Amino acid sequence: MRILLIEDDALVGEGIQVGLRLQGMAVDWLADGLQAVTALNDASHDAVILDLALPRRSGLELLRQFRAEGHTTPVLILTAFDAVQDRVAGLDAGADDYLAKPFDLQELGARLRALHRRRQNRADNTLRHGKLTFEPATLLATIDGADVNLPRREAVLLQLLLENQGLVVSTEQIHNRLYGWNEPIESNALAVHVHNLRRKLGRELIETVRGVGYRIPRETA
């Protein structure tokens, strides 16, 4: 998953960025509500974490404007105010979920996965293809019950391809998903990752679509 984080506090922001990265998510972190407006318009994120207590621009206002412009990206709001009326106000302004500070990192991750799952209309977290199952929460892949050890980037790549079974995922999309803004992209790394996945999971799993990207074909009956 690729997350956009709008959080003004340095400690919390860094904590979320590192913490979610450990769970296999790429996090782009903005500390300023004004900058967020531009970023939100670029629809390359799977979910947005928005801290309501922002200086200079109220988080709720930002959210309302975002929704008014027709963006449907799921938004999870973070706030120190957890009275019922604040929760209601947040949800009615367009938030999809609500988490009070201080929160548990695991819970944050789980809720983000839930938002993502709902968006992709999937019943549960687990991604399946034939004998392969992949658990996004733990980044664990198994074939026929046997665990397959995958480093983080490969796991995230596999997740992306499994989520889009039957569809071609372009190289650009893969780059967006795998790497946040501040992470360097190694051009050849992608090919290496695909190669490793094929080695561990079977050559037929991932198809190369020349000049475009990669695809995991839909399961045949």
Place this chain on the structure above:
Amino acid sequence: MSLRWRLIGGIALLLSALWAATAVWFFFDVRRELREVLDARLASSASMVQGLISRGDLRLPLSAAAEPISAAASQPVSLPTELACQLWTLEGRLITAARNAPTLSASEILDGFSNRLVAGEPWRVYALTDRDSGVRIITAERQNLRMALIGDVAMAVSAPFLIVLPATILLVWVAVRRGLVPLERLRRSIVSRNAGTLDPIGEHGVPAEVLPLVSALNGLFARLSEAFERERRFTGDAAHELRTPLTGIKTQLQIAQSADGAIRERALRQAEAGVDRMSRLVSQMLLLARLETEPGELSEPESCEAGDELQAVLQTLRPLAAKREVQLLPQNEIVAVTVRVPASMLHAALRNLLENSIKHTPPGRQITISTELTPTHLQLRIVDEGPGIPPEALARVTQRFYRVAVADAGTGLGLSIVAAVAHRYNMRLHLENRAGQAGLISGLDIPWHSRAPQP
């Protein structure tokens, strides 16, 4: 002691004393009156006889040898009962006497009223000498009859007092009860209030004597409510503000638990930094809370030496300034003045002002600190080369937890503390942007109390 019983007891006592005094006075007055009436009766009886004699209605044998005329023989002199009458010659020879007359010797009796003891009984005697007719008329009356009469009358007069007094006390009791009804109503309305409420007590229908008390109470309630509201708001704000650093610490610790190596190390360091930040925030909040307390609750002296505090603050902040490569330049010697501000408060205000400037000044720049003494104030000015404060934020910058820019790593309480100290101790806070270049001029005008003697 109950108000009601004080009133009733006091009034009853007063009334009883009054009525008793009145009854006694009455008694003596009546007695005197009665005596006068009875004496007058004696005298007028004698006059009546005298009149009868001088008109000739009564013939008297005036020769010395004549026998005393018995009452039966002479014209019976009709006199009121119990009055005795005697007629004597001027020489002292009894002419006639009523049957019940006492044995008196006329020569002993002077004209006018006198008391005589005859055969062991006290008599009231009146003597009248008529030289023209040559007789002395003496009327007399038994004292004990008199006393009985006087006693009866006095009793008749005083008895009502005795009956009326208990009745009066009862009425007083009823009247006092009724009179105190507004108080009773007030008592019931207070008792029926919710224990925790600070709503004002209704002043409608409260008697004028108790009204000042109720007004004062309502004033107290209002001040208490305000204080509670302030505290509620403060703790509310504070709790929310504390949640953010808490979140930071928690997330960093969770990262430390699920990672290792460099990530873990950094997370733990960040968690510690978060704890430091949070404890600084807590100290500032406690300081602000102290500033809200009523004067007289602080345990330190109410004045200090301004110069000493400024020196101390400069000392404390030099390491921070050095780390940020900012130069601190005190411009002049501070004249030793005493100001009416507790040392810790002045220290906090100066420190927060200077720290604010240090944090916002870019590296390599300088901050000048100057003081000037006017006849009434010590004017302290801190001039920095930072970005200043945007004009629209100037008014709000002393609000709690307000931060101008996102990059403000502070707690947001620094300037609120300075403002609170200034307000509490009659100092004026100055915040203005420099003219012509970037930077902020912040400062305090502190009324000074006395200065050390010049060398």
